[in-house]
Amino acid sequence: MQRDNVTTPSTPTGRARHRRRSNEAVPDVSKTNGGSLLVNDRNKYKSMWIRAYSSIWMIGGFVLIVYMGHLYITAMVVVIQIFMAKELFNLLRKAHEDSHLPGFRLLNWHFFFTAMLFVYGRILSQRLFNTVTSDKFLYQLVSNLIKYHMVICYSLYITGFVWFIVTLKKKMYKYQFGQYAWTHMILIVVFTQSSFTVANIFEGIFWFLLPATLIVINDIAAYIFGFFFGKTPLIKLSPKKTWEGFIGASVTTIISAFMLANIMGRYPWLTCPRKDLSTGWLQCDPGPLFKASTVTLPGWIPPWFPWREFTVLPVQWHAASFGLFASIIAPFGGFFASGFKRAFKVKDFGDSIPGHGGITDRMDCQMVMAVFAYIYHQSFVVPQSVSVEMILDQILMNLTFEEQQALFIKLRDTLHDRLIRQS
Numbered sequence: 001m002q003r004d005n006v007t008t009p010s011t012p013t014g015r016a017r018h019r020r021r022s023n024e025a026v027p028d029v030s031k032t033n034g035g036s037l038l039v040n041d042r043n044k045y046k047s048m049w050i051r052a053y054s055s056i057w058m059i060g061g062f063v064l065i066v067y068m069g070h071l072y073i074t075a076m077v078v079v080i081q082i083f084m085a086k087e088l089f090n091l092l093r094k095a096h097e098d099s100h101l102p103g104f105r106l107l108n109w110h111f112f113f114t115a116m117l118f119v120y121g122r123i124l125s126q127r128l129f130n131t132v133t134s135d136k137f138l139y140q141l142v143s144n145l146i147k148y149h150m151v152i153c154y155s156l157y158i159t160g161f162v163w164f165i166v167t168l169k170k171k172m173y174k175y176q177f178g179q180y181a182w183t184h185m186i187l188i189v190v191f192t193q194s195s196f197t198v199a200n201i202f203e204g205i206f207w208f209l210l211p212a213t214l215i216v217i218n219d220i221a222a223y224i225f226g227f228f229f230g231k232t233p234l235i236k237l238s239p240k241k242t243w244e245g246f247i248g249a250s251v252t253t254i255i256s257a258f259m260l261a262n263i264m265g266r267y268p269w270l271t272c273p274r275k276d277l278s279t280g281w282l283q284c285d286p287g288p289l290f291k292a293s294t295v296t297l298p299g300w301i302p303p304w305f306p307w308r309e310f311t312v313l314p315v316q317w318h319a320a321s322f323g324l325f326a327s328i329i330a331p332f333g334g335f336f337a338s339g340f341k342r343a344f345k346v347k348d349f350g351d352s353i354p355g356h357g358g359i360t361d362r363m364d365c366q367m368v369m370a371v372f373a374y375i376y377h378q379s380f381v382v383p384q385s386v387s388v389e390m391i392l393d394q395i396l397m398n399l400t401f402e403e404q405q406a407l408f409i410k411l412r413d414t415l416h417d418r419l420i421r422q423s
Helices: 044-068 070-091 095-099 104-131 136-147 149-166 173-202 205-229 243-264 315-328 331-343 359-381 388-398 401-422
Strands: 233-235 238-242 293-296 309-312
Touching (some): 044 070, 044 205, 070 104, 070 205, 070 359, 104 149, 104 173, 104 388, 136 149, 173 205, 205 238, 205 359, 233 243, 238 243, 238 331, 315 359, 331 359, 388 401
Antiparallel strands (some): 233 238, 293 309
């Protein structure tokens, strides 16, 4: 076979000068959208069906866990956290260095579970307290655990810190300190998201389920619109993302948010907050956000329009804000993850979900959305005034039984004196 003659420039020494290649992974031009529809690429159908099959299993499992209640959803979040931490720990792992540092991986998990105890201890302490108030022994035990929670967590962290210093090895310092910093970065990223997620769950499954569902809807809609109509690349970090998919998914997500809020908001077991760690069904006053109101359309609406008034739940207007954020801002969590993977030259964070990559690949946008949902709920939904229930919770959690009795007697005497004065 005849080879083409190629002339290469040479240096004065006679050696061919080769241009140094960039370390940045360059996407295959043939695989980008650039003007051609993905639907015309027959090789994409196999991956689409694998992705669809995995999505069905994930959605089915997710619905089952949500049906089981708050504790099971929290357990799911913990399992997801563990898988995310495992994938991220493995990202910078070097087998050769690890072989010279026995037990070093165990130190990562020591810090992980210490952070878990710290974060969940702060979030669930009051609910655990409310669960065991009927048992005197458990009441006293939980009271002491809550009281010394910070001391226990700090002691565990210092133990890990000393463990790290003691295991420092000559010629391995750079790798060990790099892993130490990487571990703490993972803890910040993973537990920031999970802490807000768990807080949303116990404020009412609605405030967890709706944001999480909107991210899934946005992801699926972007994939479908991009697959069948995508031609214009959206961002270089994700060559397969298209403007057609982004716009189609945005419209779909906002409409879905408004409709889903109306459906979810009618079930007390989704809207009621959980004040303890029991697993029973909840019944409560849904509050004004979840009570239907009638909206009358303004007079300038054309007379041929079939509806002059319609019924909505006030929470639907908040849901529209969630849909707007999930469709416009949350996808940048995915873009950030794409850039991160390019920096480390990996296609996916893991391979635990066929067609989707790893757990972290599915949670990139969820992390951004969970934080937004919590901040929005605390800022625009939860009443900012101090309630009797909030004060009572603080009294039960922070005062001993004798102090609570003294407070009761003092409050009784004060109210009695005030009644005498008024009469």
